[in-house]
Amino acid sequence: MEAGEFATDLRRRVHEARQALRVAESESDFYAVDVRTGELNSLLRMAAENGVTIEPAATDRGPTEA
Template identity: 85%
Template sequence: MDIGEFATDVRRRVQEARQALLVAESESDFYAVDVRTGELNSLLRMAAENDVTIEPAPADRQSTKG
């Protein structure tokens, strides 16, 4: 896997983790929220350590506007 494929895979996995976290939150599944939050934090840390740029989550973009 080259760096382009790695970056694409990490970005896809971050998007999937964010979506899973939203579902867990909407279902008030606190255990799943904890699991998905940990997964997302791990992926974001991996991205940062490998210089993979990750777009802010839509909620993050909204909170920075103003």
């Protein structure tokens, strides 16, 4: 996987994790909230370690190109 593909895929996964977290929160599924929060934190840490810029959740409009 090329660097641009990696960044695009990582942004997509962050977007999906944020969506899943919102659903879990709206359903008051506390276990799923914990799982999704851990998943999101892991993805954000991976992005930071690899220099991939991730937009803040408030402006999350889906994955973008690298």
